[in-house]
Amino acid sequence: MDPKRWSRPIYFQASRYGEFRTVTNTSEAATALSTAWPISRGRSLKTAKRTCQQVLSGKRPPSEARNAFIAAAVEANVYVKER
Numbered sequence: 001m002d003p004k005r006w007s008r009p010i011y012f013q014a015s016r017y018g019e020f021r022t023v024t025n026t027s028e029a030a031t032a033l034s035t036a037w038p039i040s041r042g043r044s045l046k047t048a049k050r051t052c053q054q055v056l057s058g059k060r061p062p063s064e065a066r067n068a069f070i071a072a073a074v075e076a077n078v079y080v081k082e083r
Contacts, residue, residue: 003027004055004062010069013079026055026065033072044068044075 004026014021014036021036023029030052039045048068055065073080 004065006062006066008066008082010066011081012073023069026052026062029065029069030056033069037072037076038078039076042072042075044071048072 006023006025009022009024011020011022012032013019014032021032023032030049033045033049033052037045048065048071051060051068052065054060055062070080072078
């Protein structure tokens with residue numbers, strides 16, 4: 001499967017203990033949203049998951065998944081840093 005690479009990676013705080021992870025593509029973002037996310041519900045989270053799936057199936061560009069991931073992070077109060 002094509003991971004749908006992003007133009008720039010995003011670093012995000014994966015836990016309350018300061019662990020940071022790097023996300024470089026839509027596949028990694030979808031995994032993070034499903035496994036390492038501090039909230040299980042939210043409008044932006046739902047949108048980000050749906051957008052990632054649409055990007056992975058070729059229906060939308062990778063930049064939209066990146067933007068949706070950032071919006072989900074803001075909603076969940078997850079620290080993100082763009083490189």
